[in-house]
Amino acid sequence: DAGVTQSPTHLIKTRGQQVTLRCSPKSGHDTVSWYQQALGQGPQFIFQYYEEEERQRGNFPDRFSGHQFPNYSSELNVNALLLGDSALYLCASSLETGVNYNSPLHFGNGTRLTVT
């Protein structure tokens, strides 16, 4: 049973560029959330996708956008990269998290983005 998979594992970009990160949820899961984790900090919620729509969004600018595909996989796009966007980006999947608040999120290994 495949868990949450993310690609790429590492990425180096230059300020002003755009980046796309990808995530495949755990088999059977239909909801994908994205988190940003700066060095030495806890993960911060970016947004969540369910049924191909953004269901909830954290305090992140519009430069951060996403998409969910019919097969439940998801992409995170960041435009006009800033140095402060350097972080570990974690994808998490679950099943109908809007209904069950006791459902644990299953995380991938993350994509480490470095902006120079």
Place this chain on the structure above:
Amino acid sequence: AQKITQTQPGMFVQEKEAVTLDCTYDTSDPSYGLFWYKQPSSGEMIFLIYQGSYDQQNATEGRYSLNFQKARKSANLVISASQLGDSAMYFCAMREQTGANSKLTFGKGITLSVRP
């Protein structure tokens, strides 16, 4: 206001001994879930244990137990018989059930080092 507080500095424990990692939280929602995750240096967030706000008994999962004191709003993680592989960052997180609010709010984490 900070919703999840983890204020312990780096923690050290001798192999085979027990250790307690502290977590306090703040919420006005009567329905919520508390989670602990482990993050090794590889970056993956590994779900350890869950406690629901209405659960009467403290949660246990193998060597992990949660000391839930609702009136004090604390949810401390106890790891018994520490192993070298327990060395990692540990995050306390909360999910509130307010409408479709399903994001996880994380604390800043605690670094645990197990000494041989």
